[in-house]
Amino acid sequence: MTQEKNILIRKATEIDIPIVMEINMRSLPENYWYGFYLHILKNWPETFFVAEVDGKLVGYAMTRIETSSDLVLLGLDNEFEKRDNVRSLINTLLDPIKSFLAKGYYGKVGHLVSIAVLEEYRRRGIGSRLLEKSIRISKEIYDAESMYLEVRITNKPAIRLYEKYGFRKARIIKRYYMDGEDAYVMVKRLKNIPTFSSKK
Numbered sequence: 001m002t003q004e005k006n007i008l009i010r011k012a013t014e015i016d017i018p019i020v021m022e023i024n025m026r027s028l029p030e031n032y033w034y035g036f037y038l039h040i041l042k043n044w045p046e047t048f049f050v051a052e053v054d055g056k057l058v059g060y061a062m063t064r065i066e067t068s069s070d071l072v073l074l075g076l077d078n079e080f081e082k083r084d085n086v087r088s089l090i091n092t093l094l095d096p097i098k099s100f101l102a103k104g105y106y107g108k109v110g111h112l113v114s115i116a117v118l119e120e121y122r123r124r125g126i127g128s129r130l131l132e133k134s135i136r137i138s139k140e141i142y143d144a145e146s147m148y149l150e151v152r153i154t155n156k157p158a159i160r161l162y163e164k165y166g167f168r169k170a171r172i173i174k175r176y177y178m179d180g181e182d183a184y185v186m187v188k189r190l191k192n193i194p195t196f197s198s199k200k
């Protein structure tokens, strides 16, 4: 990987949205309307980043902070590993206990909604820098306990990137995408496991 020195990762502003939309259109089949970007920017301004190279916008990452009681999204359970893992039996036996302990437990989770880098700027560490910052700020500023995302099961570059930063496949959502492709839900736990005595 060539590390580029003149990469700037900064918080997005409203003025950046049209270019972010263009990068998104050129990189992904999942496209959104202006108001969607604006909503994320207004509500979670600290976790909407853009990447600049020599003053040109070449990438972005946007994260929404949600509250969830879903143990998978909280990074406390892993449905995907259960399917084909030797530990599956133990996990299955522990399930009712875990659910009982976690009843009513809510935590903040960072949802990486979208990340993309223009094709001609890929493999230079830009995606990594955007992801790294999204993880750090979700934890430090928004107090997120975990971070999750959906990714097409065939999107090897993205899956590799996420695995490099500690995300694990945790669930499959069948036909999640408009064209019928399945998604992996990938999750990274950001904090120590709660005791469940501190219900929120």
Ligand SMILES: CC(C)(COP(=O)(O)OP(=O)(O)OC[C@H]1O[C@@H](n2cnc3c(N)ncnc32)[C@H](O)[C@@H]1OP(=O)(O)O)[C@@H](O)C(=O)NCCC(=O)NCCS
Binding pocket: 001, 027, 028, 114, 115, 116, 117, 118, 121, 122, 123, 124, 125, 126, 127, 128, 129, 150, 151, 152, 155, 156, 157, 158, 160, 161, 162, 164
């Ligand atoms: C996924 C994406 C954001 C990665 O951005 P990037 O700037 O190229 O990422 P980096 O250069 O930081 O790469 C980090 C790691 O990701 C993995 N990776 C990235 N591109 C890869 C590729 N084409 N093949 C295999 N692994 C790849 C590698 O592990 C890489 O580390 P390495 O270069 O040390 O081997 C970029 O490919 C992209 O914009 N794709 C289209 C949009 C998309 O799919 N977004 C994700 C939707 S869930």
